[in-house]
Amino acid sequence: MRVFYHFGKYYLFIKRAFGKPEKFSIYIDRIFEEINILGIGSLGIVAIISVFMGAVITIQSAFNFESPLIPLYAVGVAVRDSMILEFSPAIVSLILAGKVGSSIASEIGTMRVTEQIDALEIMGINSAGYLVFPKIIASLLFNPILVVFSMFLGILGGYLFGIMAGVVTDYEYIYGITYEFRPYNVIYALIKSAVFAFIIASVPAFHGYYTSGGALEVGRSSTKGVVYSSVLILAFDLILTQLLLS
Amino acid sequence: MIQVNNISKSFTGRSILKDINFTFETGKTNIIIGESGSGKTTLLKCMVGLNEIDSGEILYDGRSFFDLDFKGKKAIRKEIGMLFQGWCLVRLKTVEENVVFPLSMFTDMSAEEKRDRANFCLQRVNLNNANNLYPSELSGGMKKRVAIARAIAVQPKYLFCDEPNSGLDPKTSIVIDSLIKEITEEYNITTIVITHDMNSVIEIGDNIMFIYKGEKWWEGTKHEILKTNNQEICDFVYATEFMKDLKEKFQ
Numbered sequence: 248m249r250v251f252y253h254f255g256k257y258y259l260f261i262k263r264a265f266g267k268p269e270k271f272s273i274y275i276d277r278i279f280e281e282i283n284i285l286g287i288g289s290l291g292i293v294a295i296i297s298v299f300m301g302a303v304i305t306i307q308s309a310f311n312f313e314s315p316l317i318p319l320y321a322v323g324v325a326v327r328d329s330m331i332l333e334f335s336p337a338i339v340s341l342i343l344a345g346k347v348g349s350s351i352a353s354e355i356g357t358m359r360v361t362e363q364i365d366a367l368e369i370m371g372i373n374s375a376g377y378l379v380f381p382k383i384i385a386s387l388l389f390n391p392i393l394v395v396f397s398m399f400l401g402i403l404g405g406y407l408f409g410i411m412a413g414v415v416t417d418y419e420y421i422y423g424i425t426y427e428f429r430p431y432n433v434i435y436a437l438i439k440s441a442v443f444a445f446i447i448a449s450v451p452a453f454h455g456y457y458t459s460g461g462a463l464e465v466g467r468s469s470t471k472g473v474v475y476s477s478v479l480i481l482a483f484d485l486i487l488t489q490l491l492l493s
Numbered sequence: 494m495i496q497v498n499n500i501s502k503s504f505t506g507r508s509i510l511k512d513i514n515f516t517f518e519t520g521k522t523n524i525i526i527g528e529s530g531s532g533k534t535t536l537l538k539c540m541v542g543l544n545e546i547d548s549g550e551i552l553y554d555g556r557s558f559f560d561l562d563f564k565g566k567k568a569i570r571k572e573i574g575m576l577f578q579g580w581c582l583v584r585l586k587t588v589e590e591n592v593v594f595p596l597s598m599f600t601d602m603s604a605e606e607k608r609d610r611a612n613f614c615l616q617r618v619n620l621n622n623a624n625n626l627y628p629s630e631l632s633g634g635m636k637k638r639v640a641i642a643r644a645i646a647v648q649p650k651y652l653f654c655d656e657p658n659s660g661l662d663p664k665t666s667i668v669i670d671s672l673i674k675e676i677t678e679e680y681n682i683t684t685i686v687i688t689h690d691m692n693s694v695i696e697i698g699d700n701i702m703f704i705y706k707g708e709k710w711w712e713g714t715k716h717e718i719l720k721t722n723n724q725e726i727c728d729f730v731y732a733t734e735f736m737k738d739l740k741e742k743f744q
């Protein structure tokens with residue numbers, strides 16, 4: 248029963264967040280502000296992780312494909328498909344859930360316990376809309392870009408480290424990554440990442456918004472926000488994979 | 494004028510406010526006093542709808558707040574300026590941005606007009622050369638003043654202050670108090686001030702309500718409060734030896 252209660256509360260929260268803005272120009276400014284904080288601020292970590300992941304997948308698959316029956320260009324195929332299908336949309340989203348999710352939950356939670364949210368409400372401002380809507384839109388707009396960026400860097404990382412380690416040749420890797428390439432896979436990844444982006448921004452915001460108490464509870468909300476959004480990402484990963492790829 | 498009629502409120506079965514009736518008058522500083530935990534903040538939060546009430550009615554110049562729909566409530570809230578017990582400036586904004594914020598939200602002023610208005614309000618509360626500081630760089634008294642400046646920026650009809658001078662030295666307290674009183678009279682605002690501080694009560698209290706354990710125990714003016722013989726009020730007003738001595742000297 249608690250599940251339904253929380254789901255209903257979450258639904259009403261989202262509905263409020265998408266209520267009519269007091270003033271549109273302010274919301275536009277806020278969206279750019281959030282893109283800057285949530286999106287641009289995550290470029291570094293996404294880049295590092297993607298390059299290393301691409302490199303690791305390359306070296307691991309080259310190691311496993313030692314049989315003479317499997318052509319070496321399969322390494323390129325493996326890197327491309329694992330980056331596009333799963334790694335970039337899902338793992339990057341999980342990492343963002345940790346980084347962005349905890350910052351969203353603690354920011355909003357702190358605003359709640361220091362009465363900043365009450366202050367907004369008293370001014371007649373829809374606090375959920377003002378605080379959360381720009382975060383959700385910023386994530387929806389920017390996370391797919393991050394995901395494409397991650398795909399690109401992962402494949403590039405695989406290339407560079409594969410060549411450097413001498414496990415694959417220049418020609419084979421390039422042949423591999425273009426071999427029977429299905430553009431639909433990228434669309435599929437973008438759909439997934441948009442759904443995850445919504446979860447990453449809204450679930451921690453929800454936990455932060457309904458914090459009560461003090462600094463300790465803010466920490467707790469932040470943890471909850473990250474845990475619930477990660478679990479939801481994994482659940483939706485499974486559901487969407489089933490829906491979109493079967 | 495704000496009328497509070499028969500307000501009751503309980504939290505999880507514990508009754509906090511019991512059948513409160515009061516009229517807060519326009520152009521006057523209305524003061525709510527009472528011990529810690531007597532329900533002062535709760536009453537204020539009920540009045541603006543941050544806490545739901547169990548029963549009762551609140552009239553803002555005749556408009557019944559709880560009968561209004563969401564939009565109507567919002568319209569009234571735009572006429573309210575409020576100072577919270579904690580500080581509640583937006584942390585990531587500078588002093589000037591904090592004051593400009595409600596203006597950007599609710600008016601169509603140009604950037605320059607907004608800045609002028611913000612500067613005017615900041616000067617009104619005697620806060621000069623602090624425009625580009627962040628709330629974390631301000632002292633307690635400065636924060637209160639920024640909060641007052643922000644509250645008056647949109648020219649509210651109602652100003653609510655929850656302990657505006659808690660944590661301030663006596664001299665700054667008086668400055669803040671008289672500022673609130675001046676603004677109230679200058680713009681003919683209905684002001685409600687919650688306080689623990691008897692100095693403030695004597696200094697600015699036009700119309701006083703004493704809450705005791707969630708009930709309205711007494712009401713009157715600052716002249717009357719010094720003369721009353723009500724035991725609970727005397728315990729509150731003459732809590733310190735100093736005040737007791739003072740009373741004996743007068744009698």
Ligand SMILES: Nc1ncnc2c1ncn2[C@@H]1O[C@H](COP(=O)(O)OP(=O)(O)OP(=O)(O)O)[C@@H](O)[C@H]1O
Binds near residue numbers: 528531532535578
């Ligand atoms: N959200 C809440 N949930 C449960 N109880 C609450 C809540 N808010 C306040 N209370 C209770 O209501 C009572 C009155 O609290 P309130 O904050 O109104 O006191 P106060 O008169 O403002 O005190 P102070 O002068 O210390 O600020 C307290 O006993 C408090 O425990």
Ligand SMILES: [Mg+2]
Binds near residue numbers: 534
């Ligand atoms: Mg209080």
